[in-house]
Amino acid sequence: MLKRSLIAGVLLILATGLTAASDDLWLHVFVQEDGESGETVRVNVPIAFVEQVLPLIENEHVRDGKVMIPDHAELEGVDLRGIWEAVRDAADGEFVTVEGRDENVRVAKQDGMLLVNVDDDGEKVRVRLPLEVVDAAFSGESNQVDVVAALRVLGETYPSHDIVTVEEGSTTVRVWIDTRQEMDL
Amino acid sequence: MSEPRAPRPRTSSGTRLVLALVLSLVVGSVSTVAALAAVVYHSGTVDVEVFQQGGEHVSISVPSTLVTAAVKLVPGRVFADAADEIGPYWPACRAACRELVRAPDGVYVSVTGPDVEVRVAKEDDRLRIDVQDGGDRVHVSVPVKSVLALVDKLAPA
Numbered sequence: 001m002l003k004r005s006l007i008a009g010v011l012l013i014l015a016t017g018l019t020a021a022s023d024d025l026w027l028h029v030f031v032q033e034d035g036e037s038g039e040t041v042r043v044n045v046p047i048a049f050v051e052q053v054l055p056l057i058e059n060e061h062v063r064d065g066k067v068m069i070p071d072h073a074e075l076e077g078v079d080l081r082g083i084w085e086a087v088r089d090a091a092d093g094e095f096v097t098v099e100g101r102d103e104n105v106r107v108a109k110q111d112g113m114l115l116v117n118v119d120d121d122g123e124k125v126r127v128r129l130p131l132e133v134v135d136a137a138f139s140g141e142s143n144q145v146d147v148v149a150a151l152r153v154l155g156e157t158y159p160s161h162d163i164v165t166v167e168e169g170s171t172t173v174r175v176w177i178d179t180r181q182e183m184d185l
Numbered sequence: 186m187s188e189p190r191a192p193r194p195r196t197s198s199g200t201r202l203v204l205a206l207v208l209s210l211v212v213g214s215v216s217t218v219a220a221l222a223a224v225v226y227h228s229g230t231v232d233v234e235v236f237q238q239g240g241e242h243v244s245i246s247v248p249s250t251l252v253t254a255a256v257k258l259v260p261g262r263v264f265a266d267a268a269d270e271i272g273p274y275w276p277a278c279r280a281a282c283r284e285l286v287r288a289p290d291g292v293y294v295s296v297t298g299p300d301v302e303v304r305v306a307k308e309d310d311r312l313r314i315d316v317q318d319g320g321d322r323v324h325v326s327v328p329v330k331s332v333l334a335l336v337d338k339l340a341p342a
Binding site for chain 1: 273274276277279280281283284285288289291292293294295296298299301
């Protein structure tokens, strides 16, 4: 009886801690433009705030916290969720490599992370997401990306690195989460 | 032996009644003013300051209770255009304001550039917005609960 109570207590503390952690996490966006007229933008938003507000935004592309993938001819007949499930269940490795004159794209799975690298005519995009987050993003219908679910899982997995970085000319963009309200650069 | 005291002039019952009424009025007025001051002190003020380079300097400070009351009393049609514009985004705006009430203090947005400086922060339950563009400066400070009251007024019909 005592053992069961102890296990229940530990589970309760863990669950509370997990909720508190998600509540205390902040999403940070940092944009820096170099040069004389360069501006620096810092955005700090509690993840809980985004989770509450996003589902209430409704337009033709966003509904219930989900982004609708438009019916582009290029994506016609492509089952994104199916592709993702295949990638998730496969062993680590590089899944997509596009090498062009101006553009290089690389999509890989490595150590529980989905890595997307895009180099396009001087623009460098790096996305590094835990697999659980991508899984949550594709948990809805095949033509939807569930941003709220992804954010929720992102809060739980709490990666300690940049989620997205973009370098374009003199502009740098960084997106990450942590427990600090203000940016610690 | 001391001299006997002169008898105090007797006040008539009518005078006593008037005195009592005046005293009650004074006490009532002072209490009301004190209570109002306490309410204003606790609810804070809505402050707006605008400095224009080489131009005017406007400074407005109004008790937020007054603003909230005014917002409630203004007929809905006054806000109709704004309500129409905000329309589909009203639930999100309202949720954002409610979350802002709960959210901790801190700087939420900051933009710094050679000529521009923008800062949006929550401090002591107030939303503070500071914008500096060249020589012009705008400062707005408003209790977050007043923002919520205003957003409530913009609810779609």
